[in-house]
Amino acid sequence: MTAASDTLDPSPARAVPLKRQLRRAERRKNLLFMALILPLAVFVLASFVLPIGSLLQRSIANPEVHDNLPETLELLDDWSGEGLPDEAAFVALARELGAARGTPAIADIAKRLNREQPGLRSLVMRSARALPLAEGTPAQDGLIGIDERWRDPVIWETIKRAGSPTTGFYLLGAIDRTIADGGEIVKLPKEEAIYLDVLVRTFEMSVIVTVACLLLGFPLAYLMATLPVRHANTLMILVLLPFWTSVLVRVAAWIVILQNEGLVNKLLMWLGATDAPIRLLFNRTGVYIAMVHILLPFMVLPLYSVMKGISPVYMRAAVSLGCPPFSSFWKIYFPLTMPGIAAGSLLVFIVCMGFYITPALLGGPGDQMISYFIAFYTNQAVNWGMAAALSAVLLAATLVLYALYTRYLGGNAVNKIR
Amino acid sequence: MPTQALAGGHTAAAHENADVLVSFSHVQKTYDGDTLIVKDLNLDIRRGEFLTLLGPSGSGKTTCLMMLAGFETPTSGEIRLAGQVINKLPPYKRNIGMVFQNYALFPHMTVLENLRFPLAVRKHPAAEIDAKVKRALGMVQLGGFENRYPQQLSGGQQQRIALARALVFDPQLVLMDEPLGALDKQLREHMQLEIKHIHQSLGVTFVFVTHDQGEALTMSDRIAVFNHGVIQQIDTPATLYEHPANAFVANFIGENNALAGHVMATANDISTVSLGDGNVLAARTGDAGGPGSPVIVSIRPERVRLAKPDTPPHSRLAARVIEQIYLGDHIRLRMQVSGCENFTMKTPISKLDRCPNAGETVDIELSPEHLLALAPPPSA
Numbered sequence: 105m106t107a108a109s110d111t112l113d114p115s116p117a118r119a120v121p122l123k124r125q126l127r128r129a130e131r132r133k134n135l136l137f138m139a140l141i142l143p144l145a146v147f148v149l150a151s152f153v154l155p156i157g158s159l160l161q162r163s164i165a166n167p168e169v170h171d172n173l174p175e176t177l178e179l180l181d182d183w184s185g186e187g188l189p190d191e192a193a194f195v196a197l198a199r200e201l202g203a204a205r206g207t208p209a210i211a212d213i214a215k216r217l218n219r220e221q222p223g224l225r226s227l228v229m230r231s232a233r234a235l236p237l238a239e240g241t242p243a244q245d246g247l248i249g250i251d252e253r254w255r256d257p258v259i260w261e262t263i264k265r266a267g268s269p270t271t272g273f274y275l276l277g278a279i280d281r282t283i284a285d286g287g288e289i290v291k292l293p294k295e296e297a298i299y300l301d302v303l304v305r306t307f308e309m310s311v312i313v314t315v316a317c318l319l320l321g322f323p324l325a326y327l328m329a330t331l332p333v334r335h336a337n338t339l340m341i342l343v344l345l346p347f348w349t350s351v352l353v354r355v356a357a358w359i360v361i362l363q364n365e366g367l368v369n370k371l372l373m374w375l376g377a378t379d380a381p382i383r384l385l386f387n388r389t390g391v392y393i394a395m396v397h398i399l400l401p402f403m404v405l406p407l408y409s410v411m412k413g414i415s416p417v418y419m420r421a422a423v424s425l426g427c428p429p430f431s432s433f434w435k436i437y438f439p440l441t442m443p444g445i446a447a448g449s450l451l452v453f454i455v456c457m458g459f460y461i462t463p464a465l466l467g468g469p470g471d472q473m474i475s476y477f478i479a480f481y482t483n484q485a486v487n488w489g490m491a492a493a494l495s496a497v498l499l500a501a502t503l504v505l506y507a508l509y510t511r512y513l514g515g516n517a518v519n520k521i522r
Numbered sequence: 523m524p525t526q527a528l529a530g531g532h533t534a535a536a537h538e539n540a541d542v543l544v545s546f547s548h549v550q551k552t553y554d555g556d557t558l559i560v561k562d563l564n565l566d567i568r569r570g571e572f573l574t575l576l577g578p579s580g581s582g583k584t585t586c587l588m589m590l591a592g593f594e595t596p597t598s599g600e601i602r603l604a605g606q607v608i609n610k611l612p613p614y615k616r617n618i619g620m621v622f623q624n625y626a627l628f629p630h631m632t633v634l635e636n637l638r639f640p641l642a643v644r645k646h647p648a649a650e651i652d653a654k655v656k657r658a659l660g661m662v663q664l665g666g667f668e669n670r671y672p673q674q675l676s677g678g679q680q681q682r683i684a685l686a687r688a689l690v691f692d693p694q695l696v697l698m699d700e701p702l703g704a705l706d707k708q709l710r711e712h713m714q715l716e717i718k719h720i721h722q723s724l725g726v727t728f729v730f731v732t733h734d735q736g737e738a739l740t741m742s743d744r745i746a747v748f749n750h751g752v753i754q755q756i757d758t759p760a761t762l763y764e765h766p767a768n769a770f771v772a773n774f775i776g777e778n779n780a781l782a783g784h785v786m787a788t789a790n791d792i793s794t795v796s797l798g799d800g801n802v803l804a805a806r807t808g809d810a811g812g813p814g815s816p817v818i819v820s821i822r823p824e825r826v827r828l829a830k831p832d833t834p835p836h837s838r839l840a841a842r843v844i845e846q847i848y849l850g851d852h853i854r855l856r857m858q859v860s861g862c863e864n865f866t867m868k869t870p871i872s873k874l875d876r877c878p879n880a881g882e883t884v885d886i887e888l889s890p891e892h893l894l895a896l897a898p899p900p901s902a
């Protein structure tokens with residue numbers, strides 16, 4: 105007991121300056137907080153920052169030639185570009201192509217060079233097949249013997265260019281630009297230029313879906329916020345229902361409902377609104393319907409939570425000050441819902457921009473959004489560079505949007521309303 | 523012109539009375555169809571007065587105010603404003619200023635925008651709006667705060683802006699529902715006086731709702747005491763305190779000692795009451811019944827005195843002091859009197875020759891003019 109009271113007593117001999125004590129206490133608290141958020145920080149780093157970083161890195165990566173023909177490239181560095189490179193370069197190329205023969209590397213090289221100049225695939229594959237050269241043959245004669253095209257300095261120029269460790273090719277491609285032979289950036293020919301259109305389409309569809317969600321979600325959220333809790337909860341369950349089924353199931357359901365012999369068309373025809381079924385599937389209409397359905401909760405929930413916090417007394421105050429009810433709603437209630445509108449719209453819009461499965465299943469070829477092409481390049485074309493570049497463009501567009509949001513609607517503008 | 527007897531006794535003549543701004547006649551209100559929240563309310567509010575609706579929480583004060591403001595409609599009866607029946611007039615056409623409990627200042631508007639709002643809605647010319655806003659801000663001494671947002675103001679400042687906003691459009695009537703409830707005690711007392719002074723300088727009619735009897739006594743010209751949706755009494759603060767109409771009012775306003783007994787006889791406005799223990803007291807007849815009916819005799823603690831040798835026997839009771847509480851300027855004695863354990867006597871120290879100690883038994887004097895015989899409340 106005496107020991108306990110001893111330790112509790114601040115003995116003057118041990119007295120530490122108050123400031124140091126405070127700092128020590130604060131430091132302990134900060135360390136504790138840091139320890140608490142450490143798992144989250146690690147998780148975010150591992151699942152978010154690193155993948156996005158590596159993705160962005162892939163959008164400029166150019167490893168095929170650079171990694172597989174290192175010696176050739178080093179020798180080509182000294183080459184003036186006039187006439188053919190010297191024998192050493194031919195020797196190195198013959199050896200490195202020979203080494204790559206029969207491994208996936210040779211296909212990578214061929215594909216990469218073919219992209220620079222169509223036809224080079226066959227040159228590379230044919231040469232590799234004929235390698236190694238017979239003992240004693242000079243490499244230059246041997247290669248030219250396999251294919252006459254090795255005599256063309258442009259081929260070597262192409263190898264040299266394709267050998268740089270990074271390339272803007274994919275990123276430029278994602279905005280319909282490419283590098284011309286001379287090295288300057290030019291527009292892609294019309295029939296190849298599709299991504300800007302896709303990006304604009306993605307924006308346009310996202311805007312339309314967001315506006316539709318707002319127009320449908322605002323009255324719904326308002327109803328829920330004003331209804332007695334019991335009814336509001338029922339409505340809330342209906343709103344959340346889409347969250348409880350998988351996207352695929354919902355899309356399948358929409359196909360059943362919207363097809364030509366589906367519920368909607370039958371109803372319209374029965375009502376006499378139309379004679380022939382209206383095409384609702386595999387076009388924009390179907391995509392919009394399903395996307396709005398899926399995204400409505402993302403709009404309703406923030407709106408509802410903001411509206412729940414707006415005391416009805418503000419409306420009463422406005423009315424008591426002589427403002428008619430509708431005008432009070434518009435001048436007082438509506439501005440107070442602004443944080444909810446902003447948050448809901450941003451959420452819906454950003455989720456929209458990344459939509460893939462719904463347009464892919466319910467839309468036509470002209471209704472695909474940018475994510476469709478990202479998926480196409482990852483799953484089918486296996487062109488990681490292009491997939492990464494399109495993702496980077498999407499990410500940049502999203503970030504710009506978010507920056508605009510915080511600039512004009514976030515920060516001060518919303519804090520003002522608290 | 524003689525002023526109308528106000529609780530009950532309502533006649534058609536009242537509607538022509540130029541002194542009356544608002545009159546409720548036979549107003550009833552029920553929300554659920556079962557219980558009447560307001561029962562047969564008859565109330566005249568005079569032009570320019572400060573009327574307070576006082577009553578415990580749930581007694582229907584807010585409901586009355588909301589019916590007057592137009593946010594609730596009476597289930598039956600009539601409400602007139604300046605002679606016109608306003609039962610069906612929507613609230614935004616009533617031109618009644620209102621101060622809400624949590625001020626209800628629009629959070630997305632500055633002080634200036636808040637004050638301009640009622641004037642802009644009425645489409646006043648800009649120069650007039652500016653002049654009125656300036657005057658209203660000056661009135662509540664908050665000139666220079668125009669560009670603040672409500673949440674940048676202290677509670678007391680928000681309260682004043684809310685008051686300025688309710689007054690800026692020159693309404694004929696201002697309603698306030700417990701507007702000081704959210705303020706701390708000191709600020710509340712300050713605001714009570716400030717609101718009272720603004721009322722005096724403007725001459726606008728104020729209807730104020732509170733459950734705090736001290737607040738009501740401080741501010742009001744007249745107080746209407748509510749209980750269970752019925753006005754128990756409506757009078758000036760002094761009359762309410764000195765001559766409560768019934769036991770509820772006596773208990774609700776100020777401190778009160780109550781002793782139970784039976785009426786023995788009534789004559790000349792004096793009832794003779796026999797207490798439970800057989801002691802007999804003389805008291806003014808309040809709303810007590812005739813001989814034989816149960817009664818409560820009530821007296822304020824500050825009217826209780828120590829008996830003098832000449833105190834007549836029907837004003838004298840024996841009291842045992844239980845506790846002596848010293849409060850600096852006065853002293854309180856808690857005593858046991860005629861079976862009541864909580865009988866309190868309150869006296870300035872200067873008036874005491876000798877203070878009885880705890881455990882002592884003394885005689886106290888309860889003079890008939892301060893002792894009131896009242897019918898026991900229905901539930902008791």
Ligand SMILES: Nc1ncnc2c1ncn2[C@@H]1O[C@H](COP(=O)(O)OP(=O)(O)O)[C@@H](O)[C@H]1O
Binds near residue numbers: 553
């Ligand atoms: N909108 C309403 N719906 C149903 N009951 C209500 C409503 N407003 C008030 N009440 C009921 O009416 C009674 C009186 O309420 P109120 O007028 O607010 O009393 P006070 O203001 O005196 O505290 C309370 O019992 C309350 O529950």
Ligand SMILES: [Mg+2]
Binds near residue numbers: 580583584585699
């Ligand atoms: Mg109330």
